[in-house]
Structures are given as C-alpha cells and as structure tokens.
Amino acid sequence: MRKLVLGLCALALAACSSSEPAKSETIVCTTGMIGDAVQQLMGKNANVKVLMGPGVDPHLYKATQGDIAALTDASAIVYNGLHLEGKMTDIFEKLARNKITIAMGDIVAAKRLLNSTDFDGAEDPHIWFDVELWSEAVERLAENLANKFPEQVDSIGIRMLAYQLKLKAVHNFCLNQTASLDSNERIMITAHDAFKYFGRAYGLEVRGLQGISTTAEFGLADVSDLVNYIVENKVKAIFTESSVSSKSIEAVIEGCAQRGHEVKLGGELFSDAMGAKDSPEGTYIGMVMYNMTTIVKALGK
Numbered sequence: 609m610r611k612l613v614l615g616l617c618a619l620a621l622a623a624c625s626s627s628e629p630a631k632s633e634t635i636v637c638t639t640g641m642i643g644d645a646v647q648q649l650m651g652k653n654a655n656v657k658v659l660m661g662p663g664v665d666p667h668l669y670k671a672t673q674g675d676i677a678a679l680t681d682a683s684a685i686v687y688n689g690l691h692l693e694g695k696m697t698d699i700f701e702k703l704a705r706n707k708i709t710i711a712m713g714d715i716v717a718a719k720r721l722l723n724s725t726d727f728d729g730a731e732d733p734h735i736w737f738d739v740e741l742w743s744e745a746v747e748r749l750a751e752n753l754a755n756k757f758p759e760q761v762d763s764i765g766i767r768m769l770a771y772q773l774k775l776k777a778v779h780n781f782c783l784n785q786t787a788s789l790d791s792n793e794r795i796m797i798t799a800h801d802a803f804k805y806f807g808r809a810y811g812l813e814v815r816g817l818q819g820i821s822t823t824a825e826f827g828l829a830d831v832s833d834l835v836n837y838i839v840e841n842k843v844k845a846i847f848t849e850s851s852v853s854s855k856s857i858e859a860v861i862e863g864c865a866q867r868g869h870e871v872k873l874g875g876e877l878f879s880d881a882m883g884a885k886d887s888p889e890g891t892y893i894g895m896v897m898y899n900m901t902t903i904v905k906a907l908g909k
C-alpha cells in the first residue's frame with residue numbers, strides 16, 4: 609500500500625514536472641532589476657540570465673557574441689525598452705520576429721511615462737525608480753510570462769501577489785523617508801538624469817549633469833550651470849552613480865568649492881545597475897532602500 613502511494617506521488621510529480629518549463633529553459637534579461645523581477649515571478653522554474661551586471665551602464669552597453677548567442681537560444685527575452693539599451697534596439701527588433709520579447713517600458717500604461725528631456729517624442733526609460741510604477745510593470749510582466757508558460761499561471765500569480773506586497777511596503781518606506789525632509793532639502797543632484805520618476809513619486813526635485821542617456825558627453829557649460837544652481841539653492845550634498853564615472857560629479861564639487869560653497873558627496877547611488885550579487889543592494893528592493901536611506905541621510909538634518 610505504502611509503495612503504491614509512493615508510486616502515485618512519483619507519477620503525480622512526474623506529470624506535474626512534465627507540464628512545467630524544463631529548468632533548461634532560459635529567460636534572458638538585460639538589467640539586474642528586470643532579472644530580479646523575472647526570478648521573483650518564475651521561482652525555480654526558469655534559469656534567469658542577466659546580461660548587464662553591477663556597475664554596467666545600459667545606455668552604452670554593446671552586446672557581446674556570447675550575449676547574442678544567449679538571446680538567440682533564450683525561451684523568452686525581457687528588456688527595459690524606451691531606448692534604455694540604446695545600442696541593442698536592432699537586435700531586439702530582429703529577435704522579436706520569432707521569439708517572445710517583452711519590453712517593460714512598453715507594457716506599462718503610456719500615460720504614466722515621463723517625457724525624455726534628451727529627445728522630442730521619446731520617453732524617459734528609468735521607470736524602476738517609482739516603485740509603484742515598477743509594481744505595475746511587474747504585474748503586466750506576470751501576465752506576459754503566464755501567456756508564454758500557461759501551465760505556470762497559478763504559481764506566477766501567487767508569486768506576483770507576494771512580490772507586489774513587498775513592493776508596496778518599499779513604496780511606503782520611501783514615502784515615509786522623504787516625508788522627513790523640509791522643502792528646501794528636497795533637491796537631488798546626480799551624474800545623469802535617471803531619477804525623474806523617483807522625484808515625481810517621492811516629492812524631490814531632481815537634476816542630472818548629463819541628460820536621460822549617458823551617451824552625450826557633458827560640457828563645461830553644463831558643469832557651470834549646475835554649480836550656479838547648487839550655490840543659489842544652497843544644496844548640501846550631491847551623488848555619484850555606480851554605473852557612471854564619478855569624474856563629472858567631482859568636477860561639480862570642485863566648481864562649487866571655487867565659488868565658496870562646500871557641497872559634500874552624499875554617497876554613491878545605484879541608478880541603472882544594481883549592487884554586487886551577494887550584497888543587499890544586489891536586489892531591486894535592497895537597491896531602492898539603500899538609495900533612499902543614503903539620499904535622506906545626506907540631504908536631511
């Protein structure tokens with residue numbers, strides 16, 4: 609009897625596992641934030657491969673031969689879109705002809721997108737900085753993945769709800785953190801314009817030395833404009849980013865010093881790439897919480 613029960617269990621497990629995507633099925637993602645979201649939704653039912661690791665700037669990233677092979681072999685591809693991975697657009701368009709490709713920026717409601725300050729008619733791709741908007745993107749992503757892996761629909765749905773609960777808590781944490789800042793402390797300056805969604809969601813005025821993309825070089829006039837702005841507004845601290853050279857921000861600090869205004873380095877933020885794999889900042893939630901804590905500590909009293 610016991611043998612039969614065990615046998616039935618084994619059969620049930622076999623039946624179950626045969627309808628799930630084999631572990632060899634791989635979902636290739638561009639950024640760490642997207643890879644984290646896909647992993648949260650798929651659990652152990654897919655191998656998630658992330659092309660752009662810690663410190664990598666997606667605006668400048670060029671696909672390697674290995675990346676192209678991985679993308680070509682993938683069961684599905686998830687990327688940010690809205691020109692974040694500007695040098696890979698042609699590759700995604702080509703692959704989309706016969707493969708499931710999902711762009712996070714294309715699946716959120718268009719009305720929630722901010723315009724790009726770099727190009728007319730384009731949208732700002734840094735949507736992950738508004739946790740509530742990212743949660744909406746995760747929900748759309750779950751629907752898309754459930755279409756691709758219909759036998760996973762229930763588990764994807766359960767995982768999505770669990771992840772969204774955590775994201776809601778992080779969103780509230782961010783709102784509470786910035787609530788402690790006075791109105792004159794709500795100016796946030798970084799190396800490039802990655803934080804517009806963050807500023808809109810959490811009530812900060814944000815400015816970057818470089819534009820939405822890091823592809824354009826910053827000039828002396830940009831540095832001098834920003835120095836003027838910092839001096840006029842008595843900004844206390846400015847921030848570097850882990851995926852952008854710190855030289856630009858150092859030039860601004862130096863420029864302020866020449867004008868007799870000491871602006872301190874508030875810390876290094878994770879903007880377009882997450883932190884090291886085994887660190888708390890190596891997850892989307894850890895990265896957002898680290899950024900928010902660093903920003904409020906530097907700008908607040």
Ligand SMILES: [Zn+2]
Pocket residue numbers: 667734800801802820821822880
């Ligand atoms: Zn960026």
